[in-house]
Amino acid sequence: MAQQATPNPPQGTNWLVDGPGRILVSAALPVLAFLLLWQSFIFMRDADAPKLVIGVVALLVGVGGVWLLYYAINRLVETLPDDTRDKLRPYVFVGPALIILTVFLVYPALNTIVLSFMDARSENFVGLDNFVFAFTDESMQVALRNNALWLIIVTSVSVSLGLIFAVLVDRIGKWEPLAKSLIFLPMAISAVGASVIWRFMYDAKPASRPQIGLLNAILIETGSDPVLFLNEIPLNTFALMVIMIWLVTGFCVVVISAAVKGVADEILEAARIDGAGEVRVFFSIIIPSIRTTLITVGTTVFIMVLKVFDIVYVMTNGRRETEVIANRMFNEFYRNGNYGRGSVLAVVLLIILLPFLYLNLRDLRRQKG
Amino acid sequence: MSSVASMQQSQAAAPSVRRSGVRDLLTRAPVSVVVVLICFLWSLPTVGLLITSFRPTQDINTSGWWTAFQLPFNFTLDNYNTVINADGLGNAFANSLLVTIPSVVIPITIAAFAAYAFAWMKFPGRDLFFATVVALLVVPLHTSLIPVLRLYVNLDLNGTFLGIWLAHTGFGLPLAIYLLYGFIANIPRELIESAAIDGASPFTTFTRLVIPLSVPAIASFAIFQFLWVWNDLLVALVFLGTNAEVEVVTRSLSELVGSRGQSWEVLTAGAFVTMLMPLLIFIFLQRFFVRGLMAGAVKGG
Numbered sequence: 001m002a003q004q005a006t007p008n009p010p011q012g013t014n015w016l017v018d019g020p021g022r023i024l025v026s027a028a029l030p031v032l033a034f035l036l037l038w039q040s041f042i043f044m045r046d047a048d049a050p051k052l053v054i055g056v057v058a059l060l061v062g063v064g065g066v067w068l069l070y071y072a073i074n075r076l077v078e079t080l081p082d083d084t085r086d087k088l089r090p091y092v093f094v095g096p097a098l099i100i101l102t103v104f105l106v107y108p109a110l111n112t113i114v115l116s117f118m119d120a121r122s123e124n125f126v127g128l129d130n131f132v133f134a135f136t137d138e139s140m141q142v143a144l145r146n147n148a149l150w151l152i153i154v155t156s157v158s159v160s161l162g163l164i165f166a167v168l169v170d171r172i173g174k175w176e177p178l179a180k181s182l183i184f185l186p187m188a189i190s191a192v193g194a195s196v197i198w199r200f201m202y203d204a205k206p207a208s209r210p211q212i213g214l215l216n217a218i219l220i221e222t223g224s225d226p227v228l229f230l231n232e233i234p235l236n237t238f239a240l241m242v243i244m245i246w247l248v249t250g251f252c253v254v255v256i257s258a259a260v261k262g263v264a265d266e267i268l269e270a271a272r273i274d275g276a277g278e279v280r281v282f283f284s285i286i287i288p289s290i291r292t293t294l295i296t297v298g299t300t301v302f303i304m305v306l307k308v309f310d311i312v313y314v315m316t317n318g319r320r321e322t323e324v325i326a327n328r329m330f331n332e333f334y335r336n337g338n339y340g341r342g343s344v345l346a347v348v349l350l351i352i353l354l355p356f357l358y359l360n361l362r363d364l365r366r367q368k369g
Numbered sequence: 370m371s372s373v374a375s376m377q378q379s380q381a382a383a384p385s386v387r388r389s390g391v392r393d394l395l396t397r398a399p400v401s402v403v404v405v406l407i408c409f410l411w412s413l414p415t416v417g418l419l420i421t422s423f424r425p426t427q428d429i430n431t432s433g434w435w436t437a438f439q440l441p442f443n444f445t446l447d448n449y450n451t452v453i454n455a456d457g458l459g460n461a462f463a464n465s466l467l468v469t470i471p472s473v474v475i476p477i478t479i480a481a482f483a484a485y486a487f488a489w490m491k492f493p494g495r496d497l498f499f500a501t502v503v504a505l506l507v508v509p510l511h512t513s514l515i516p517v518l519r520l521y522v523n524l525d526l527n528g529t530f531l532g533i534w535l536a537h538t539g540f541g542l543p544l545a546i547y548l549l550y551g552f553i554a555n556i557p558r559e560l561i562e563s564a565a566i567d568g569a570s571p572f573t574t575f576t577r578l579v580i581p582l583s584v585p586a587i588a589s590f591a592i593f594q595f596l597w598v599w600n601d602l603l604v605a606l607v608f609l610g611t612n613a614e615v616e617v618v619t620r621s622l623s624e625l626v627g628s629r630g631q632s633w634e635v636l637t638a639g640a641f642v643t644m645l646m647p648l649l650i651f652i653f654l655q656r657f658f659v660r661g662l663m664a665g666a667v668k669g670g
Contacts, residue, residue, distance in 0.1 A: 093486035104517060104538070172401050190601075
């Protein structure tokens with residue numbers, strides 16, 4: 001720490017600044033920082049200390065520790081000869097990110113692909129058995145069919161509703177922000193919270209007792225029998241989709257609304273003066289002008305829906321033909337301990353996403369070129 | 370078609386140019402009614418939950434929440450008392466904070482350093498590494514779960530806060546780097562160069578100049594990541610395991626649905642406790658919230 005006080009003049013004579021001591025001190029820093037972090041990790045892992053103490057240590061280490069490591073490693077690199085230093089420095093900045101990406105994303109993805117060709121306990125290669133399971137097993141066909149329905153219905157409904165709402169709220173003047181906030185609010189709620197909200201909406205009591213779920217209360221008022229929304233096939237799958245639509249429509253409204261405002265007023269006015277009705281303006285001018293935004297929003301919702309897990313896990317856990325890929329994947333590897341089948345379902349998700357990966361890379365090349 | 374258009378034109382042209390015309394008012398009224406209706410429908414489920422959470426158990430089970438505003442009023446905080454203390458949601462709330470805060474700060478720090486290097490340093494492999502980051506934006510975290518879980522079992526990291534911080538760091542990092550790169554790369558070259566001329570090392574330039582300038586981008590990502598981690602269930606289920614000591618709110622609530630599926634007094638109050646943080650952020654930081662979510666759109670959740 002001593003050299004921090006000295007403003008590093010190149011002609012300095014202090015042995016701590018440019019003697020061998022400098023390298024020693026600087027080399028010791030990262031080692032010390034690392035040891036300190038490691039000890040606190042072990043403390044947090046093993047200690048029976050009160051929650052508050054662990055919490056404080058955790059926050060200090062989690063928040064400050066990373067900075068300390070960068071600082072220490074940077075000090076060490078700064079002591080090296082100029083040319084080595086300049087070559088090494090970028091890797092000090094970018095290295096930790098690359099290591100973490102490799103450990104948590106790149107290697108696992110490759111490993112999962114390998115595991116998808118192996119048996120439940122990852123001991124023997126079984127060829128394409130898991131893929132055959134994924135596409136021919138009867139319960140898997142239900143999951144694949146449901147996932148496809150989710151993708152088509154939730155994506156199209158929420159983008160369409162988002163578009164309609166966005167155009168409507170654009171015309172109500174000063175209350176627009178409030179209206180958008182109310183529709184957007186579910187986006188802040190976890191899918192688990194939303195599931196509880198809708199479980200309550202869907203609640204059904206026998207016809208003889210008062211209904212406490214809003215939807216069945218309305219049905220009773222109109223003279224129908226109560227409906228078990230989460231039990232009746234195929235109604236239950238659609239009941240789950242409603243939750244997702246309720247969650248993501250607000251996102252669609254906000255993004256599309258920004259684009260709708262970008263449509264030039266002159267074009268809209270010109271069309272109206274030419275006698276185009278509002279419906280015609282909507283289809284012939286607004287939709288074509290915001291096509292790119294609609295595609296972006298649609299893609300985003302598509303990717304979110306593809307990975308739907310929480311709603312199904314909490315509401316039905318896939319019972320009564322409501323299964324989807326991600327929930328089945330979780331149950332295969334976590335409940336059944338079948339790594340082969342779990343992996344193959346993760347690979348299925350990855351394969352469906354590959355076109356988007358390609359598009360991202362193509363856009364990147366375009367920007368650079 | 371054109372003749373019809375020109376006929377309508379003669380009738381409609383004058384009022385539609387002036388925005389405050391009578392026609393405008395007439396078209397605006399029905400639109401406003403529709404919008405109010407939509408907002409009402411969209412809020413209804415949440416409002417029902419909120420009202421129910423303050424009603425006594427007896428009332429919840431015998432009448433709909435929409436009847437709660439008949440005299441005599443009968444509201445209570447007992448449900449909250451029960452879920453926070455007896456059902457352990459208070460503990461889970463603390464755990465969620467302990468999981469979430471470092472899971473936001475660590476990836477931001479690591480991503481900011483990396484984004485700076487990608488934007489302002491030349492080194493072999495830079496373009497390839499950056500392309501990898503962009504590709505990883507789309508890779509689902511599902512392909513990471515099994516291998517990382519096995520790694521954690523070997524390292525004894527399973528069910529620890531450190532384990533889940535690192536996992537969330539890994540899963541959030543591509544988006545964080547991508548967003549911060551977009552921002553940091555647009556800092557004017559003269560600013561960065563003048564700092565170097567003044568003798569600042571890249572490290573100093575980074576901490577004194579780049580980080581303060583990047584606060585808007587950092588805030589947007591921080592809010593996106595905060596909500597993502599706070600609301601996450603899957604990663605918590607896999608890496609925190611079944612240990613009640615480290616249980617987070619989403620997991621507690623999903624357990625309650627399983628074990629006390631018809632105790633609506635517990636479920637409604639519990640759901641609201643889990644929603645509290647996100648709602649506060651939504652209300653007070655809405656500007657950043659929207660920006661963060663739009664930025665997160667590339668990742669798609």
